[in-house]
Amino acid sequence: MLPGSPTPEPTMRLLLSATLLVAFTATAHADPGFANLQPGPLAVGWKTVQQYDASRTYRGTIDAVTGKALQGERSRPIQTLVWYPARKGGEPVRYGDYVRTEATDEAFELTPAQVAAQAATARKEIEARLGAAPAAAMLAQRMWAVRDAAPAAGKYPVVIYAPGVGGPGHEPADLGEYLASHGYIVIASRNLGARTRMLVPDSEGVDTQMRDIQFLLSYARSLPQADMTQVAVAGWSWGGMTNVFAAERDSRIRALVSLDGTREPEQTRRIDPHRITVPWLYIQRRPSTVSELSKAGVETSFSLLNEVAYADVRQMVMYPMRHGDFSSAALRLAQPGYFQEYSRAEVEQAYHWTARYVLEFLNATLKNDAAGRAFLARAPIENGVPRHMASIQHAPARPGPVPNREGFAAALAQRGFGKAAELYAELHGRNKAFVLTDYEINNWGYALLRQAGNVQDAIAMFTFGTTLYPDNANLYDSLGEAQEYAGDTAAAVTSYRRSLALDPSNVNAATRVAKLAPVQASR
Template sequence: MNGIRIAPFLLASMACAQTTFHFTEKPGPHAVGLKVVEQYDTSRTYRPATDELGKPLTGERSRPLQTLIWYPAQSTSEKAMTVGDYAQLAATETSFGKPDLSPDWKEWIDGIKPTLKDAMWARRDAPLTAGRFPVVIYAPSFSSMSWENADLCEYLASHGYVVIASPDMGTTTRDMSGDVAGVRTQARDISFLIGYAQTLPDTDMSEVAVAGFSWGGLSNLFAAARDSRIDALVALDGSMRYFPGLIKDSGEVHPEDMTLPLLFFTQGEISLEDSERNHSGPSQTGPNALNAWTHGDLITVHDLALTHTEHSSMFQRNEDIWKGYAQAQKGDYSREDGIIGYAWISRYTVNFLDAYLKHDATALAFLKKTPAENGAPPHLLRVDFRAAKGIPASLESFRAELGRLGFDHASEIYSSMKEEKPDFKLDESAMNDWAYHLMQSGHLPEATALIKLNIQNYPDSSSSYTTLGEIYARSGDKQLARENYNKALKKDPNSSEATEKLKELDAPAPVSK
């Protein structure tokens, strides 16, 4: 350069000024395939019965779900996807086979124009590789496209995961609504995709995780509250952090009762002023989901360099996003730091999934190490690992603990739940029915343990004494059976069931001929 030596810090500054997003992680052992499936959830109506002019609407009215599936594939010489190839999918998200790109989408794609020719890893319709792989459902951010984190999805597929995503859409419109109904709609999409994954030949449905960015990191919580097939959650600066009021208003989502492992990425530290500003409305007011997450392992990765938007690789590619970067920028971190930070998001995500879906001890050890021990730049990350403790106070957890420790520990398990949640009480009718079914199937000691606990909790329960009497009768102890039938009648003199059982007990045995 004509003998002029440019200072290293100036070179770095110039490089940052010209940087566009590029994924820096190396692929895993598998090639990556991509299938795009245009399907409908016929259990839900998406389009109204009439059009804008009030005329009957023709064609399919069910909910359209353009579904992207990234998967471990055989190597092929076919051309790899480009960023532009992904962008073209926006035109047919809801109009299958009929491209219809809205002005807003055209503007958005113009923002990523400098990277449209950049090669990705996936190859369309590449042959499947042999084997079955854990499933990851990816839930996009508010009203966003399914491929907003295509780099992460491809990366996971290269490491042996089948990753499935569909766009984030409102109940009856392409735009999501910022309310409980909207979250539930995306949660239902997640469950629909899990059901679809079950039809694929290369999925291991015993291991399922859901990863979501922003709004998708709230919807995956709603989905997990209702769908027992979900084994782990990943939230990329998830909105469970920003909209606790929606969790509270749902009435069905209880983070304090959840036992799933959760990997939660957060943008750089938020000031008290910003926190106050972000929690001023009813949807922002409610209990902190992360504080309540005590019964499942919680790994919190503080992305010190990243803004909220930088948790999406496609958003990092959009030059329009960077026009307002100065307002959201963390300290003097640069776009290059965002690229490095995204690589660490991917690395932590694959180790989390390997630890909890593939049960890899090395991956779990990675999560428990400090970022410096894992080779991360110390100024980019802070990681907290909080191991699960205790058990949630619920009938489901009570059953699981009985299976683990034995029914002779029923009273002890219940007492520990009461210590954690003093107002918790096992339902009398459910316990009585459970004990009765155990008795019917010959599990008399287990039935006895349950019904005695039920009597302890509901000492005036006539039906529980009747059930205990029948258990003793079946075990051949007529004296204890009679005592408990009489206790049932003392609690309820009109109990026809206890009266009949006493008659049966005292009836003479039939004479054999």
């Protein structure tokens, strides 16, 4: 099994619908949360939104499990859980209220009786695992969030959370409340498969969850509180890998958090490391030994974390934690015998510091907070982390232009388009996969000419194209058009004639030479 493998922890299968509704009176100050997490200055609201991604189907005409004919909505269901800064007041939910949402993760049409039946079944499973009293205590635990509370005034950064394989939308409930109390909006949905409840950990599974992330990003735009200029994506296990795929393709994402994210070379090799340029916090369990990796048949020749050179990467190790411990939903269901070398208290303490580092990282990257930057710059022990619990390595982003199309364009804007040839040689030397075709250069030149109205930059781009592709008749023809547009008739005639020499059938070049050459000769 690869480190951070997508196989779900056994405890995750027990996180089905269950709840215990107990009357209580809210106090003025929230108690510490799971793993002794301390609430921030803001009250927390929580809401569940049942919506469909109409651009994708989830159900076919036949039920994939029962084989029976299906009717009704076929679009992909995305039950969305949102934690957000709220106005004070109201009664906080119990943990069982979060767990109860699993009943409708993919079936919005369930009746209250059907939801209750699933809750009763799940509660029996949890009781069988933990015992009746511990199960009741867990489900009855008072949380910080108030259901459907009025949002607090102001704008707040957005964090999209991607669960592990089969993970429910409430997987980040503790982390979501913690971040919301410190001024973040946290949004999550169940990691459903492409067509069934359980996701298959393959390439289609990657693309499925990545599109869920993008759907939630688009949904976040509808929230008046959301500051869409400051967006991060976090995730555990499989979700801690698919969020990197999302960051590769979606420039709205400004920061990445991976909690023991899956390192599946077969999948992560698909990611262009030069397109990962945002700050990345990767927190993992104790590293496997060489012997353990060998026995598991793990490929060690490739690590995306090592390939990403143009992102500021912090890789942290939490030694007391195992893979499932990064999900508080799974950790809550751990039996006493699960804890071996480290006690439950030590593991929960490590979870506490994991959440704290996530908060400080987000403060530093999304809020440009000096205290957050200082926290990250210090050694864990200087921040109060117990000795031998954690270590961290920092790999600053490599300076200079990123060797891809976006980096090339940004550097041209700074250095001038006349430097295109030398700059391209520099970036291509760093990344052989960065190649501009003659077609791309030609389109780029015309975009400069027609969209930006910058004829000199267009001439420079076409000139660069003829340098890179000296036998391309079309690029010389395009260069001639730009020079003619700029009023440089002599240069235009020279370019058109070169195009004709390379392609005598070029009607446009022949026509322009016939018209411009006599004019040039008369001067």
